[in-house]
Structure formats: C-alpha cells, structure tokens
Amino acid sequence: MTTNTRTTSGTSRPRHAxxxxxxxxxxxxxxxxxxxxxxxxxxxxxxxxxxxxxMSFQEWTVASFYEGGSPxxxxxxxxxxxxxxxxxxxxxxxxxxxxxxxxxxxxxxLGLAVFFQRRFPxxxxxxxxxxxxWLLPLVVSGAVFRWIYDEGFGVLNQLLLGLHLISDPIPWxxxxxxxxxxxxxxxxxxxxxxxxxxxxSGLQAVPASLYEAAALDGAGPWQRFRMITLPLLRxxxxxxxxxxxxxxxxxxxxxMILTGGGPANASETLTTWSFALSFEEFDFGQGxxxxxxxxxxxxxxxxxYLRSIRNTFSSQGERG
Amino acid sequence: MxxxxxxxxxxxxxxxxxxxxxxxxVVVELDHYTSAEAGRQFRxxxxxxxxxxxxxxxxxxxxxxxxxxxxxxxxTAHSLPDxxxxxxxxxxxVAKTGALTELSQYxxxxxxxxxxxxxxxxYRGKLYGLAPGVNGLALFYNRTMFERAGLExxxxxxxxxxxxxxxxxxxxxxxxxxxxxxxxxSWQFEPFLWSNGGSLDSLDSRRSVQALEFWAGLVxxxxxxxxxVNWNQNDVIDRFAGGNxxxxxxxxxxxxxxxxxxVDYGIVTLPTPSTDIAPKVPLGGEVGAIxxxxxxxQRDAARVLGCMLERDNMLDWTSDHAYVPARTKVAEQYxxxxxxxxxxxxxxxxxxxxxxxxGPRYREVSQxxxxxxxxxxxxxxxPREALERAARIAANAD
Numbered sequence: 001m002t003t004n005t006r007t008t009s010g011t012s013r014p015r016h017a018x019x020x021x022x023x024x025x026x027x028x029x030x031x032x033x034x035x036x037x038x039x040x041x042x043x044x045x046x047x048x049x050x051x052x053x054x055m056s057f058q059e060w061t062v063a064s065f066y067e068g069g070s071p072x073x074x075x076x077x078x079x080x081x082x083x084x085x086x087x088x089x090x091x092x093x094x095x096x097x098x099x100x101x102x103x104x105x106x107x108x109x110l111g112l113a114v115f116f117q118r119r120f121p122x123x124x125x126x127x128x129x130x131x132x133x134w135l136l137p138l139v140v141s142g143a144v145f146r147w148i149y150d151e152g153f154g155v156l157n158q159l160l161l162g163l164h165l166i167s168d169p170i171p172w173x174x175x176x177x178x179x180x181x182x183x184x185x186x187x188x189x190x191x192x193x194x195x196x197x198x199x200x201s202g203l204q205a206v207p208a209s210l211y212e213a214a215a216l217d218g219a220g221p222w223q224r225f226r227m228i229t230l231p232l233l234r235x236x237x238x239x240x241x242x243x244x245x246x247x248x249x250x251x252x253x254x255x256m257i258l259t260g261g262g263p264a265n266a267s268e269t270l271t272t273w274s275f276a277l278s279f280e281e282f283d284f285g286q287g288x289x290x291x292x293x294x295x296x297x298x299x300x301x302x303x304x305y306l307r308s309i310r311n312t313f314s315s316q317g318e319r320g
Numbered sequence: 321m322x323x324x325x326x327x328x329x330x331x332x333x334x335x336x337x338x339x340x341x342x343x344x345x346v347v348v349e350l351d352h353y354t355s356a357e358a359g360r361q362f363r364x365x366x367x368x369x370x371x372x373x374x375x376x377x378x379x380x381x382x383x384x385x386x387x388x389x390x391x392x393x394x395x396t397a398h399s400l401p402d403x404x405x406x407x408x409x410x411x412x413x414v415a416k417t418g419a420l421t422e423l424s425q426y427x428x429x430x431x432x433x434x435x436x437x438x439x440x441x442x443y444r445g446k447l448y449g450l451a452p453g454v455n456g457l458a459l460f461y462n463r464t465m466f467e468r469a470g471l472e473x474x475x476x477x478x479x480x481x482x483x484x485x486x487x488x489x490x491x492x493x494x495x496x497x498x499x500x501x502x503x504x505x506s507w508q509f510e511p512f513l514w515s516n517g518g519s520l521d522s523l524d525s526r527r528s529v530q531a532l533e534f535w536a537g538l539v540x541x542x543x544x545x546x547x548x549v550n551w552n553q554n555d556v557i558d559r560f561a562g563g564n565x566x567x568x569x570x571x572x573x574x575x576x577x578x579x580x581x582x583v584d585y586g587i588v589t590l591p592t593p594s595t596d597i598a599p600k601v602p603l604g605g606e607v608g609a610i611x612x613x614x615x616x617x618q619r620d621a622a623r624v625l626g627c628m629l630e631r632d633n634m635l636d637w638t639s640d641h642a643y644v645p646a647r648t649k650v651a652e653q654y655x656x657x658x659x660x661x662x663x664x665x666x667x668x669x670x671x672x673x674x675x676x677x678x679g680p681r682y683r684e685v686s687q688x689x690x691x692x693x694x695x696x697x698x699x700x701x702x703p704r705e706a707l708e709r710a711a712r713i714a715a716n717a718d
Contacts, residue, residue: 174549
C-alpha cells in the first residue's frame with residue numbers, strides 16, 4: 001500500500017513543479033478535502049478496531065461496564081477460545097460456508113452471465129428480475145427461507161415429497177446434519193446476482209470480433225469459452241472472488257435468522273459465535289478476540305485483493 | 321409577527337433541547353414491552369403512578385434481546401435510566417455490576433410477596449428488584465381434540481405422553497414446546513428438570529439425565545415436531561392456535577392471542593412424574609430496579625415503583641397483562657375472580673427463581689443447558705453425554 005501511494009505522488013510531483021509550487025492556500029484547500037475523511041476513518045474505523053484489539057486482551061465482564069475495572073489478562077482470552085470445543089467447529093463451518101457459498105455463487109453466476117450474453121427477447125427484463133434477491137434485505141430473504149425450509153409446512157419438503165424424491169420430510173433447519181448446508185444454499189441464492197452483474201459487465205468488454213474470428217477458425221462453444229472468455233475475464237473473476245470472499249466471511253444475518261448458529265452449534269460460524277459470546281454470554285473479551293480473528297482473516301484477503309487489482313491495472317497499462 | 325413567532329420557537333426549542341440537564345420531575349424508564357398492547361397497558365399504570373407525585377415518565381423500550389446490551393452500554397456512560405425493568409434472571413447480573421441501589425432504603429420490602437419472587441430480585445441477601453407481577457408456564461390443551469378422543473387433561477408425564485401419542489395424526493403433533501438454543505429453551509425444560517429432582521447445579525445427575533430423556537423422547541418418537549429446536553414461544557402459540565398441536569407448553573401471556581384464534585382450549589398445571597409432586601416452574605417476568613443516579617431521581621423512581629406495587633395497581637396491570645400478581649394475598653383474590661389464571665397462580669406458589677441455585681452464573685449455565693437440549697433433540701448426542709458437557713460448562717462458569 002505504501003509503495004502504491006509513493007508512486008502516485010511521485011508521478012504527480014513533476015506536474016506540480018511545472019506549474020507553480022503549491023502555495024499555502026492550495027495546501028489548505030487540499031487538506032480541507034482530505035481532513036473530513038481522515039477524521040471519519042480515525043473515529044469510526046481506527047478507534048473501534050484498536051478498542052476491539054485492546055478489549056481482547058482484557059477481562060471484560062458486566063461489572064467492567066459500570067465500575068470500569070477490566071484487568072489485562074494477556075492472551076487468556078485467545079487461549080480460552082482455542083481450547084473451546086466450539087472453536088474448531090466454528091472455524092470449519094466458516095470455511096465450509098465461505099467456500100461452499102463462493103464456489104456455487106460463482107459457477108451459477110458465470111453460467112447465467114454467459115447465458116445473458118446472447119441477445120434474445122426479454123433478456124433485459126429477465127436479467128433485471130435476477131437482481132431481485134440482491135435487492136431484498138437479508139432479513140426478508142432469511143425469513144422467507146425459514147418458511148421454505150420448515151419441516152412440516154415448508155414448500156421445499158412439500159415439493160420433494162410431491163415429486164416422490166423423498167419419503168420423509170427432511171429437517172432442513174432442525175437437524176445438526178443439514179442446518180449448515182441449508183444456510184449455505186440460502187446464501188448462494190442471495191449471492192448469485194452479485195456474481196452475475198459483475199461478470200456480465202466483464203463479458204461486455206470482450207470484443208465480439210474475437211469470437212467471430214475464433215468461429216471462423218472452427219472453434220466450438222466450449223473452446224471459445226475456454227480460450228477467449230475465461231482468459232480475458234480473469235481480472236474480473238479475481239475481483240469477484242476476492243470481494244465475494246470478504247463479504248461471505250462476515251455473513252451474519254442469514255445464519256442468525258435461519259438457525260441462530262444451531263441446532264447445537266451445527267451452523268455456528270465465527271461471526272455468530274462472536275455475537276453469542278459478547279451479547280448472550282456477556283464475555284466481551286472473548287467476543288472481541290473472535291472478532292479480531294475475523295478481521296485478520298479478512299485483512300489477508302483484502303491485501304491479496306489490493307495486490308490483484310494493482311497487477312490488473314499495471315498489466316492493462318503495459319498492454320495499452 | 322413572524323420574527324416574534326420565530327423567537328418564541330427558538331426559546332421553546334432551547335428549553336426542551338436541554339437533554340443533558342434533565343428537569344428533576346422526569347423519570348426515565350426502560351423496559352422491553354414492545355408489543356403495542358402490552359406497551360399501552362404498562363404505560364397507563366406508569367402514568368397513573370407518575371401523576372400522583374407530579375412526575376412525568378419518559379419511557380424507553382427496546383426488544384427483549386437488546387435490553388441487556390443497552391443496560392450495559394448505559395452503565396458505561398453512567399446514563400442508566402431511573403427505573404429499569406429487566407428479565408428477572410438478569411437482575412443478579414446487573415446487580416453484580418454495582419449499578420443498582422437497595423430497595424430497603426426507599427422503604428420497599430418483599431413482605432407479602434411470593435418467596436420465589438423475592439429471591440429472584442435479591443443479590444447476596446439484599447433486595448434490588450421487585451415486580452408487580454410474574455408469569456409461569458402451564459399446559460394448554462385443545463379441548464375439542466381431547467373430547468373427541470375421550471381423553472382427560474394429563475397430570476403426570478406418562479399421561480401426557482400417551483395423550484400426545486393418541487393425538488398425533490398427520491400434520492398434527494401431540495405436543496409443542498420451544499427448545500430454542502437460548503433462554504427460552506432452558507426455561508421451557510426447567511420445570512421438567514426440577515420436578516424430576518434434577519438440578520441446574522448437577523446437570524449430569526441421574527435425575528437430570530432422566531428428565532432430558534423424557535423431553536427428547538417426545539421428539540424422537542414423533543409426538544413433537546423436530547422443528548421445536550427452531551421455535552420460539554410465539555411459534556409454539558401459532559402451531560397450537562392453528563390446530564397443529566394438541567397440547568402446548570406456554571405462558572399466560574399467550575391468552576390474548578389464543579382468544580382471538582377461536583381455538584377451544586383448557587389450561588392445567590404442568591404434568592409431573594407422579595401426582596404427589598407439585599410442579600416446580602421457573603418464575604418469569606421482569607423486575608423493577610432502581611439504578612444509582614442522583615438521590616432525588618432515585619427517590620422519584622422509588623415512588624413510582626412503590627405505587628406500581630400497590631394492591632390496586634398490581635391487580636390492574638396483571639389482569640391486563642395476564643400476569644400473576646406478585647403478592648400472595650392479591651394473587652389468591654385474582655385467581656378466584658379469573659378461573660383461567662388459576663393454574664398459573666397455583667404454580668407461582670411453588671415456583672422458583674431461575675437464579676436461585678446459581679446466582680449470576682445462571683446465564684452461562686442456561687446457555688449450556690439449551691445447547692445440550694438441542695444436541696440431544698437434533699440427534700447428534702445422547703442425553704447423558706450432552707448434559708455431562710453442560711455440567712462441565714457449569715463448573716467453569718464464573
């Protein structure tokens with residue numbers, strides 16, 4: 001990140017020098033644009049993150065709130081977390097939830113994007129309709145899915161029973177076996193439009209002449225997809241996956257509404273566990289520690305993301 | 321004229337805008353009665369009491385799961401409300417922070433109240449909270465279904481089980497309850513745990529395990545839906561009101577929605593292992609407490625709380641709210657006037673505070689218990705294993 005800013009300021013300096021060295025007035029104007037943003041970041045981003053960090057090294061109980069006594073306990077909170085039987089479960093669930101959601105969101109999104117690349121009647125309208133899941137508040141989607149999944153009255157079981165695909169209703173949300181999968185399926189449905197939109201706009205940038213030329217050379221649809229679409233779409237794919245990953249890591253509402261992390265922690269992820277620790281068990285130190293863990297994981301991928309867009313831009317620069 | 325009006329506006333705005341320096345005659349109150357009806361009823365008793373002392377009430381209410389986080393946040397900023405109504409098992413947690421004042425200093429005492437209620441409002445032998453009314457659980461049964469099958473309302477576990485078995489048919493389950501992974505799940509199971517001689521302090525004991533075996537067996541044998549692990553008590557009301565459950569375990573607050581549904585129902589006290597054992601229900605409901613603010617504001621809040629605890633106000637509020645009055649004498653009169661509330665009143669007499677055994681440790685143990693219930697019902701663990709794990713959590717709770 002630091003190198004990035006350095007290069008930009010490096011390129012802009014000569015331009016300034018050509019004109020006239022920026023006087024005090026210009027500096028002031030520049031600062032008035034930057035200052036509100038910096039204040040905002042400090043107040044609403046840096047402070048909470050630092051606070052969360054210090055909190056995770058303290059023993060924060062209910063008494064700490066009123067009397068303010070919250071002794072530093074070093075790594076105790078983290079040790080307690082790692083030795084908690086729920087920890088392994090939550091990490092595994094988070095990984096399963098994230099990769100499962102991401103994989104299917106992407107594959108389905110890409111399929112639909114390629115499908116909508118062709119022009120046919122109502123394609124615009126249909127594409128607009130595909131956006132609906134994305135526009136709905138998650139609370140609404142969650143509530144609807146709760147109803148769809150209901151063991152006795154849910155649409156899904158009725159449908160499967162009617163088609164004679166199953167003989168007994170499946171306890172989608174009420175068995176430890178299916179709960180996580182059910183949450184993942186609901187989340188895939190929510191995430192497909194995002195993938196569709198970004199990938200579709202990426203496809204628009206692929207020159208049609210390439211396909212024509214390939215067709216003349218005798219390339220079939222699969223070959224065209226593999227040799228033209230995929231390589232040219234690669235930068236967009238990197239962005240979609242990276243953003244999707246960061247979003248999915250912190251999904252909270254969907255799981256909370258569907259299962260609340262249950263039954264018996266079967267769908268507990270790091271986010272729901274952090275909530276439970278802080279606001280149900282009032283162990284704010286441990287809750288903060290889980291939160292920090294999530295921040296670190298997200299940060300790693302965010303850095304990878306920044307790297308990838310930088311590479312994209314520089315490679316585009318070379319090409320152009 | 322216009323400028324004068326503007327000036328007047330500014331002056332009045334300036335007067336009401338002084339939030340930080342609150343005039344002494346306003347009592348700030350916080351509760352979680354978010355439903356329109358319950359809120360209105362509570363408000364009317366509050367206002368009546370405030371009026372008597374020339375006070376005004378600024379009422380805040382938040383959804384039940386946000387109340388404790390809000391209390392803790394307010395505690396950090398030392399801006400707690402003057403009068404606070406918290407769920408009774410949380411009282412000891414708030415008292416532990418040192419934010420509450422003892423009620424005896426305002427001349428309020430638990431004399432004449434049910435001992436379980438006084439226990440729920442006490443922390444380390446001192447009284448910090450009192451409530452005008454409490455609630456408990458009972459067994460609701462669908463009278464039409466019972467009559468058609470020629471059944472009597474059950475008194476023992478065995479009778480309840482066999483009645484549930486006979487009435488389970490198609491999409492109708494014999495019984496419905498909540499086994500949510502939160503306080504609601506523990507609270508619904510506790511009467512069965514306690515009346516079997518189990519205890520929150522020894523969750524891995526034989527009697528505790530037996531109780532969970534019975535509870536989970538209802539689901540395992542298909543007498544209750546497996547979805548109970550996702551149902552809160554309102555979902556349970558919906559199933560019962562929709563005729564999809566022949567019996568349900570629920571509280572008196574569900575009366576008003578049941579009366580609207582048109583189901584013909586009866587209520588009996590919760591079944592116990594045998595007829596010579598009285599049901600031991602956990603006491604539910606909220607207790608009023610007075611946080612440490614300033615002497616004047618504490619005094620004003622105490623006046624309002626004291627007024628709410630008076631016989632007539634207590635009677636008014638509890639009958640509107642379908643709660644049981646917290647004073648024994650008032651409750652007896654109340655049960656005589658309202659037969660439908662009789663089972664609840666009977667149970668409150670033998671009911672116990674959830675925090676009686678564990679104090680502020682209750683919350684953590686209750687969460688462990690709810691997880692154990694879920695683990696058993698959702699079918700991944702045996703009752704013994706699940707409760708042994710819960711007992712280990714209980715032993716480490718602080």
